[in-house]
Amino acid sequence: MLDSPRLRIAVRRDPLIVEDLRSTTVSDDPVQRRDLILLENARSGDLDAFNDLVVCYQDQLFALIVRMVPDRDQASDCVQEAFFSAFRNLAGFRGGSVKSWLHRIAINAAMDIQRARKRRPVQPYPELDDESWQPPAGKDADPVTTALTTERHRAINDALATITYDQRAAIILFDVEGYDYAEIADMTGVSLGTVKSRIHRGRLALRDRLAGRMELFRG
Amino acid sequence: MPHVSDVRSTSHDRHDPMLVAALAAGDLAGTDHDQAIALTRSCPECATLHDDLLALARATAAAPPPIATRPRDFRLTPADAARLRPSGWRRLVAAASSSRTIFSRPLGAGLATLGLVGLLVGNVQLGSNSAGAAPRAATSGAGAAAAAAAPSSREFTSLDAAPAASGGAAEGQVPVALPAASAAASAPAASDSAVRGSGTGSASGSGLPDEVHAAPLGVVPGNAAASQPAATEPLASGDSVSTEPLRPLNLLFGAAVIVGVALLVGSLFRGRRTA
Numbered sequence: 380m381l382d383s384p385r386l387r388i389a390v391r392r393d394p395l396i397v398e399d400l401r402s403t404t405v406s407d408d409p410v411q412r413r414d415l416i417l418l419e420n421a422r423s424g425d426l427d428a429f430n431d432l433v434v435c436y437q438d439q440l441f442a443l444i445v446r447m448v449p450d451r452d453q454a455s456d457c458v459q460e461a462f463f464s465a466f467r468n469l470a471g472f473r474g475g476s477v478k479s480w481l482h483r484i485a486i487n488a489a490m491d492i493q494r495a496r497k498r499r500p501v502q503p504y505p506e507l508d509d510e511s512w513q514p515p516a517g518k519d520a521d522p523v524t525t526a527l528t529t530e531r532h533r534a535i536n537d538a539l540a541t542i543t544y545d546q547r548a549a550i551i552l553f554d555v556e557g558y559d560y561a562e563i564a565d566m567t568g569v570s571l572g573t574v575k576s577r578i579h580r581g582r583l584a585l586r587d588r589l590a591g592r593m594e595l596f597r598g
Numbered sequence: 599m600p601h602v603s604d605v606r607s608t609s610h611d612r613h614d615p616m617l618v619a620a621l622a623a624g625d626l627a628g629t630d631h632d633q634a635i636a637l638t639r640s641c642p643e644c645a646t647l648h649d650d651l652l653a654l655a656r657a658t659a660a661a662p663p664p665i666a667t668r669p670r671d672f673r674l675t676p677a678d679a680a681r682l683r684p685s686g687w688r689r690l691v692a693a694a695s696s697s698r699t700i701f702s703r704p705l706g707a708g709l710a711t712l713g714l715v716g717l718l719v720g721n722v723q724l725g726s727n728s729a730g731a732a733p734r735a736a737t738s739g740a741g742a743a744a745a746a747a748a749p750s751s752r753e754f755t756s757l758d759a760a761p762a763a764s765g766g767a768a769e770g771q772v773p774v775a776l777p778a779a780s781a782a783a784s785a786p787a788a789s790d791s792a793v794r795g796s797g798t799g800s801a802s803g804s805g806l807p808d809e810v811h812a813a814p815l816g817v818v819p820g821n822a823a824a825s826q827p828a829a830t831e832p833l834a835s836g837d838s839v840s841t842e843p844l845r846p847l848n849l850l851f852g853a854a855v856i857v858g859v860a861l862l863v864g865s866l867f868r869g870r871r872t873a
Contacts, residue, residue, distance in 0.1 A: 426674060426676060426679045429674060429679075430673040430674060433672050433673045433674065434673065437668060437671070437672045437673075438668060440672075441663075441668040441672075442663040445663050445664060445665045446663055446664065449664075451665050451669060452669075454665070455668065455669050455670060458668070458672055459670075459672050462672050462674065463674075463678070463682055466674060466678075466679065466682050467682050467683075467684065531657055531661075532657075532660075532661045532662060535654070535657045535658055535661045536661055536664040539658070539661075540664075550658060551658075554655050554658040554659045555658060555659055555661075575620070575623070575625055576616075578623060579616055579619035579620055579623060579625075580616070580619070582619055582622070582623075582651050582654055582655065583615055583616070583619055583651070585654050585658075586647070586650050586651060586654060589654070593650055593653075596650065596653040596654060596656075596657050597649070597650070597653060
């Protein structure tokens with residue numbers, strides 16, 4: 380009976396606690412093991428351990444959230460609030476990937492920010508008017524290629540900022556972060572079909588926004 | 599006569615772009631997949647759409663974030679940590695509803711159910727006791743019966759049809775509820791009493807303690823003659839004994855409901871936000 384597939388599925392769906400993970404899946408992934416040890420220490424009251432986690436993930440979380448929340452200050456507040464929430468709810472971690480756990484908290488915080496933003500709209504991506512920053516180019520990069528790449532990135536970021544938040548979040552989690560449909564559905568609290576629909580409609584919306592600039596992306 | 603290109607665009611407009619988008623995302627299988635492939639082969643616009651969507655997906659994945667560097671360090675200070683650590687009852691609820699405590703949800707559901715059932719059963723029993731007391735009270739009268747019933751009347755609200763038949767017990771007192779005992783015979787008189795009552799009637803005339811007068815009893819001074827004849831049966835002493843223990847039980851069950859609901863809400867909220 381213990382070997383029945385039904386029971387195995389139930390066990391896999393029910394997240395294991397941290398101590399169990401250490402002895403199983405954690406040993407295969409040093410990053411995951413490091414995260415779980417830091418998290419366990421943070422649970423014990425070690426603030427430095429939690430801040431080590433923050434240092435490990437703050438850039439990733441900011442890069443994720445700043446694509447979703449089109450304002451640097453709001454994105455920054457959102458990430459800070461996500462870390463606050465993670466610290467408050469250390470006991471709520473059910474095992475698995477610490478990175479996914481933090482991403483989920485950050486996405487929830489971004490949703491809250493978006494709801495608040497509907498009441499107080501802001502200018503999206505004001506930093507894009509600043510021409511001073513360019514993505515780093517390789518040593519032998521052709522200036523024309525570099526300019527095209529920069530223009531392409533600018534265009535796609537502009538277009539992303541104009542589609543709906545739900546579509547943007549789904550596309551970023553799928554295309555940029557590499558999560559699969561089930562993980563995105565779990566993170567955003569919607570069904571698998573809704574995630575697919577958001578991604579498909581979001582890409583179609585992106586194409587509509589970029590109708591006059593699609594040559595940048597072809598070839 | 600429409601131009602040829604117009605006919606083509608009209609034809610493409612009838613095609614389903616979501617099908618092409620699903621094909622580009624690799625989500626199709628079976629007949630849908632075959633249909634989408636046929637569409638992209640037969641319709642140049644659909645083929646272009648498919649290629650564009652693939653290119654956009656690649657470009658999205660390769661695009662750097664619009665803002666390269668985070669504006670500040672997000673590490674927590676000791677002051678932040680002290681502020682964020684749950685304290686007091688929140689700490690208790692957090693500990694109890696922690697997902698590590700795998701019993702939190704079943705425990706919460708069990709406590710809430712137990713509390714609700716206890717409250718329901720207790721109050722149904724209370725209601726049946728008071729309902730049973732009313733007919734007996736109807737056959738009894740004032741005087742000694744009123745004195746016997748008065749303590750139990752403190753346990754009832756006005757809706758409980760308190761078992762006190764206290765005609766003539768206290769003239770001038772404000773009647774809050776019409777008692778079941780005298781409702782049928784003396785409702786008009788009770789109303790009269792309510793109009794005439796000053797609310798400051800003393801207990802000296804009725805022989806009842808002061809707290810009895812504060813109880814929500816209907817007092818019908820003008821109907822004393824109607825209810826006096828059968829004033830011998832001590833009716834409600836048993837009722838007061840049976841309902842007395844329900845009060846702490848109600849408190850206990852109410853506390854169980856509150857704790858159970860708190861556990862459930864805590865675990866559900868934490869699960870949604872941070873799981």
